[in-house]
Amino acid sequence: MQTLQSRNASEIWSYFSSICAIPHPSKHEEKLKQWIINWAKKRDINCVEDEVGNLILKKSASIGSEHKTPVILQAHLDMVPQKNNLTQHDFLIDPIQPIIKGEWLHANNTTLGADNGIGMASCLAILADNTLEHGPLEILLTTDEETGMTGAFGLKKDALQGTILINTDSEQEGELYVGCAGGINVNVNINYEKMEAEPSHNAYEILLTGLKGGHSGCDINLGRANAIKELISVLNNLESIPFHLASLQGGSLRNAIPREASAIIVCDKIHQNSIETLIGTLNQQLLKKYKNIEDSLLLQITSRSLPCAILTNTSQKNLLDCLLKCENGIVSMDNNFSNVVQSSSNLGVLVQNRKSLRFEIQVLVRSQIEEEKQQIAERISQHFQAHLGTVRKDGNYPGWKPNIDSKIYKIMEEKYIELFETKPKTMVIHAGLECGLFSKKYPHLDMISFGPTIKYPHSPDEKVHIGSVDKYWKLLTETLKAIA
Ligand SMILES: [Zn+2]
Known part of the structure; x- marks a missing residue:
């Protein structure tokens, strides 16, 4: 870190170094907050903590700029605590150890907290620098x-006076974010009835693995396979063989595209050869369908011992039918921005609860448009209800609808071209940013989100590109200067 402090964005590096030294994983930001409160006190900077634990600091305009539009600069205090299995690190006590490797700054086998620590450091640097x-x-x-x-959920409607908000939580230098998706969870329970399996029958496990998965928002437009949906369509293609379903499961997180799914089925011994051949053919078909996207995909069948129970025919048909027809993937694209997904749904988790005799399904619906999000969630709910499912919606949060007339966007784009002689990319992220919640509370805020280049956030491989922090600092300070 010493060597970084001689660079252009030297103040950012100095504050980032202090932030790394103070543990601040999510829900344990107290020590860092106290440090900031004390830091502000020493500099006579007004700093208050609101009821939910956000910090709001104020700085008057520089001399001669008192008439300019008031600006809110925003970052989040917490970081994701992730480490490699063999790493000894207590995120509540131990400091993050930043390490320079070439053009990048890493941590020592833990997350670095550049997400959003660099943004936070830039806020402190702006507060401290009286030459700006x-x-x-x-x-x-x-x-x-x-x-x-x-914090964003609990922010009060009258806490802020600024009319422009700059969020620093984006992760690719050269991109300016002007919108984000909101989300809502659809949770479904479908009861089933069971019966005994025929003792003379054979049991098999059908397993779909090797898929890429990924973020259910940011990666939904990459054409990747959803393991649950593909396995259901495999089972649907086995119709020439009368089989009974004993179990079915797939996925592990609502906000991840499922990478694996498995089923245990039971059928007469005479079908052994044909079912094995059919699975081989379906494996080839899937590889062909997802060529160059899912080349490690593997559909396998293996013998299993006979399970104690199978689903009744009615329950089996109902379950497979509703999963097959459940809306999944991209629902609509944005008309104003090319290649931007407007709405999507992800059938993320399917769990069989054998005790309660039910399947539990988790879907995440995302959209930039609030009404559309509610409509899709309602359509999916009604679809499952028509298959005797009970549905509960929760985790609703608003999106941030892009404003093509945004003033702050125009200023920042102009400054970017002036400073770096190239146009920045305009982006809308198909995932949640705190901006969605701010726009709900402060509908008239003109917002933008940008940041330095951070790779693999939320993982022990997290790293920030050192040169991109210089560019970030230049763009930020020049933008603040240019706002009229
Ligand atoms: Zn973040």
Whole structure:
């Protein structure tokens, strides 16, 4: 870190180094908050903590800029605590150890917290630097973004006066974010009835593995296979063989595209050869369908011992039918931005609860457009209800609808071209940002999100590109100067 402090964005590196030294995983930001409160006190910077634990710091305009539009600069206080299995690290006590490797800054086999620590460091650097030119400033540091956005959810409607908000939580230099998706969870329970399997029958496990999976929002447009949906369509293609379903499961997280799914089926011994051949053919068909996307895909069949129970025919038909027809993947594309998904749904988890005799299904619906999100969630709910499912919706959070007339966007784009002689990319992220919640509470806020390049956030491989932090700092300070 010493060597970084001689660079352009030297103040950012100095504050980032302090932030790394103070543990601040989500829901344990107290020590870092106290450090910031004390730091502000020493500098006579107004700093208050609101009821939910967000910090709001204020800085008056630089001399001659008092008339300028007031700006809110925002970052989140918490970081995701992830380490490699063999790494000894207590995120509540141990400091993060940043290491320079070439053009990148890493941590020592843990997350680095550049997400959103660099943004936070830049906020402090702006507060501390009295040579900068800017209008009235409010710094909003939210609590607990990573595990529920409780800070953004709890922010009061009258806490801020600024009319422009700059969010620093994006992760690719050269991209300016002007919108994000909101989300809603659809939770479904489908009861089933069971019966005994024929003792003379054979049992097989059909397993679909090797899929890429990925983020159910950001990666939904990559054409990847959903393991649950593909396994259901495999079972649907076995119709020439009368089989009974004994178990079915797939996926592990609602917000991840399922990478694996498995079923145990039971059928007469005479079908052994044909079922094995058919699975081989279906494996080839899937590889062909997902050529160059899912080349490690593997559909396998193996013998298993006979299970004690199978689903009744009615329950089996009902379950397979409703999963087959459940809306999944991209639902609509944005008309104003090319290649931007507007709405999507992800059938993320399917669990069989043998005690309660039911299947539990988790779907995540995302959209930039609130009404569309509600409509899709309702359509999926009604679909499952028509198959005797009970449905509960929760985890609703709003999106941020892109505003093509955004002033802050125009200023930042102009500054970017002026500074770096190339146009920045305009982006809308198909995932949640705190901006969605801010836009609900402060509908008139003109917002933008940007940041330095951070790779593999939320994983022990997290790293930030050092040169991109210089560019980030230049763009940020020049933008604040340019806002009229
Ligand atoms: Zn973040």
